[in-house]
Amino acid sequence: xxxxxxxxxxxxxxxxxGASALxxxxxxxxxxxxxxxxxxxLMNFAASNPAEQIVTVYSDGDWxxxxxxxxxxxxETGSGVTTVTVQAAENTDAGGMLEPRKDTLxxxxxxxxxxxxxxxxxxxxxxxxxxHLSLDNVSELADGKAFILDEATVTAVTTSGFVVSDGTATxxxxxxxxxxxxxxxxxxxxxxxxxxxxxxxxxxxxTVKQYGTYTYxxxxxxxxxxxxxxxxxxxxxxxxxxxxxxxxxFSADGADYSIKQIDCPSGLSISxxxxxxxxxKGYICGVLGANMFGIITTERKDNGIDQLVFFEDDFxxxxxxxxxxxxxDAIATNNPSTTAPNVFTSAACEGFVTEFxxxxxxxxxxxxxxxxxxxxxxxxxxxxxxxxxxxxxxFGKSDWNSGLTLPAMSAIEGSSDATLExxxxxxxTGAFKPDLMTITVEIVGNGTCEESGSAISVPIESAxxxxxxxxxxxxxxxxxxxxGIDSASRIKIRPTNNDPYIENPARGQNRWxxxxxxxxxxGGSGSGGGAGxxxxxxxxxxxxxxxxxxxxxxxxxxxxxxxxxTAPNVFANADKFAEFIAEFQKxxxxxxxxxxxxEWSAGDPDSGDKRTLYLQRxxxxFGKxxxxxxxILPALEKLSSAKDVVLTFDWCYCMTGTNKPDLTTLTxxxxxxxxxxxxxxxxxxxxxxxxxxGEDGNTSLAWQPVSITIKGATAATRITIRPTNNDPKVTNSSRNQNRWxxxxVKIVAK
Numbered sequence: 001x002x003x004x005x006x007x008x009x010x011x012x013x014x015x016x017x018g019a020s021a022l023x024x025x026x027x028x029x030x031x032x033x034x035x036x037x038x039x040x041x042l043m044n045f046a047a048s049n050p051a052e053q054i055v056t057v058y059s060d061g062d063w064x065x066x067x068x069x070x071x072x073x074x075x076e077t078g079s080g081v082t083t084v085t086v087q088a089a090e091n092t093d094a095g096g097m098l099e100p101r102k103d104t105l106x107x108x109x110x111x112x113x114x115x116x117x118x119x120x121x122x123x124x125x126x127x128x129x130x131x132h133l134s135l136d137n138v139s140e141l142a143d144g145k146a147f148i149l150d151e152a153t154v155t156a157v158t159t160s161g162f163v164v165s166d167g168t169a170t171x172x173x174x175x176x177x178x179x180x181x182x183x184x185x186x187x188x189x190x191x192x193x194x195x196x197x198x199x200x201x202x203x204x205x206x207t208v209k210q211y212g213t214y215t216y217x218x219x220x221x222x223x224x225x226x227x228x229x230x231x232x233x234x235x236x237x238x239x240x241x242x243x244x245x246x247x248x249x250f251s252a253d254g255a256d257y258s259i260k261q262i263d264c265p266s267g268l269s270i271s272x273x274x275x276x277x278x279x280x281k282g283y284i285c286g287v288l289g290a291n292m293f294g295i296i297t298t299e300r301k302d303n304g305i306d307q308l309v310f311f312e313d314d315f316x317x318x319x320x321x322x323x324x325x326x327x328x329d330a331i332a333t334n335n336p337s338t339t340a341p342n343v344f345t346s347a348a349c350e351g352f353v354t355e356f357x358x359x360x361x362x363x364x365x366x367x368x369x370x371x372x373x374x375x376x377x378x379x380x381x382x383x384x385x386x387x388x389x390x391x392x393x394x395f396g397k398s399d400w401n402s403g404l405t406l407p408a409m410s411a412i413e414g415s416s417d418a419t420l421e422x423x424x425x426x427x428x429t430g431a432f433k434p435d436l437m438t439i440t441v442e443i444v445g446n447g448t449c450e451e452s453g454s455a456i457s458v459p460i461e462s463a464x465x466x467x468x469x470x471x472x473x474x475x476x477x478x479x480x481x482x483x484g485i486d487s488a489s490r491i492k493i494r495p496t497n498n499d500p501y502i503e504n505p506a507r508g509q510n511r512w513x514x515x516x517x518x519x520x521x522x523g524g525s526g527s528g529g530g531a532g533x534x535x536x537x538x539x540x541x542x543x544x545x546x547x548x549x550x551x552x553x554x555x556x557x558x559x560x561x562x563x564x565x566t567a568p569n570v571f572a573n574a575d576k577f578a579e580f581i582a583e584f585q586k587x588x589x590x591x592x593x594x595x596x597x598x599e600w601s602a603g604d605p606d607s608g609d610k611r612t613l614y615l616q617r618x619x620x621x622f623g624k625x626x627x628x629x630x631x632i633l634p635a636l637e638k639l640s641s642a643k644d645v646v647l648t649f650d651w652c653y654c655m656t657g658t659n660k661p662d663l664t665t666l667t668x669x670x671x672x673x674x675x676x677x678x679x680x681x682x683x684x685x686x687x688x689x690x691x692x693x694g695e696d697g698n699t700s701l702a703w704q705p706v707s708i709t710i711k712g713a714t715a716a717t718r719i720t721i722r723p724t725n726n727d728p729k730v731t732n733s734s735r736n737q738n739r740w741x742x743x744x745v746k747i748v749a750k
Contacts, residue, residue, distance in 0.1 A: 033061035033109030045088035100124035135169035139198035173200035195286020264297035275309030289319025344384035360407025392515035403494025417522035427511035447485035571611030588634025619743035630722025654739035659698035672716035
């Protein structure tokens, strides 16, 4: 018997003994129990030959049972500590198992509060008497009811299920069945609900009757339709915005809106696209909170960086839980006693901790003066001192401190300096006595805090009033400069713990609030781009993944090996890559080509044989023997006036299968405004690779970084990157082998 049960039983026995002592008085005894408890809350029985189960009932008086007719209880009445046997009847007939059943077995005392309630259930065939229904009729069923669907079409496939339509309604189904978009299927299912909309909570016996394709209806433009939208059906929409805090956010008609991905195919998540402009298509699936909707994603388009942000969260995604738990807003109301539900113990916060950790957050806590304890899905916290406000977080209570670990920031490439910003404030008592704490930022992994020169920052002080009885709860904006962090660095925000402002350290009261966290490139201050400039254009070509994955494109540079079989030519396979070519052009790119030694031609050549643009994973490859090609970058539309900009990119020349180098050089040209700083003209200096060529004449593939300043660029400026074509390093000029690779293009305004 575990310790909890021992304590529990001793407590109940003490209660019984106390009640017995009082019963020695001469007046008439009332023997009905005031308290009835038990050691079992759930019982589940097999359909056939169900085994009896035991519950120990503890009471301070007489109790009796109320049971469904398929349950037998022995004994049916009792008093004190009683071992009770519970037996279920068979749930079968000559045709097999009957439907599953569930009910309550109640051990009652005097009042409704003095009852032991056990949920009893029994296995069965959910589809024994299921009706054959259309999806609109399924929508009208009570949750948990079974049905049979004879035929419907799969309109979307996601990680955890699929969307299905039969012309009468469209529903989302939870399922692990392997189906494809356009498949006609039959299935059995259990009705459920998802964010207030009817759904299929469980799909069984899914059978593909016919393979096919599906054409989506014209998508509702959700940015225009969102005001007053009721989300009463699963509607197919298109919506655009900027990714912040893992959600898609946008403004319409003077209000801010948020879209949360409920489910999507693998690879369409927006969780790692912070700061990117993104367009989603899919099915709106319910209202999650004020101005917040769910979406089942079918298509994602990354429109590039809107603002270069390594990480951002304003915690508006807390909305479903803060609304359900009726969380308060201590800071807006200057009320330290506002409702603050505990995320670990509040029933209204069910699912929050799972979502919190799925977003990559860490939580840790510790008693004053002791080491911090990290919390994991398998390691429950000892004190559980994380609370919700609308919509931000609250930490700590007397003698117990707690803090937050930010998710790893995959947006950081290599090592980077950054600026961490957040809002915080300390809590006050009910009598408005301040906690007088400070905050510390700590880096785990690579990186240091600039001011302290170590992984632990200088304590961050608050400018809140320190006068007892008058202190206000007011947001304080904090900024910490970070040096040399990378994608594996983890940033912790926590109380300093040994607070020099607390005269009595044993007080240990470090309660605080946190909101609006942002990590930007150093000098970004929200403008993006790093190095003190604003980002004008950026492309790492990760958007090519759907095509490079399907084509099995290789990675020549990483492998240091040339294999033409894994570098598909998008023009020579136009039927396969038509969508890629359309996307390439839609993003504003242009293409140039030419025989070596001839003038360059923009656009598509007359002959497909001359078009030499290849895919690598995920970057571009240009040219083949005698046929050179290059790229025209999109116009710099973010420039509102003429500005100096810095263009950076990675490139390297190709080599033969026997490691002989192409010895290509690059030249850049400008149209639409601007000149290259180094040449004061619209043609750049020749860019020569530093790739090593050995004494044996062989080379290796290695990325070469380039940085070029352009003076007076405008919104109409177009930059062409292409081989110099008359390469002086090639001894045999008739060789004309100018093959090369390109990746990580970025343009930042100075």
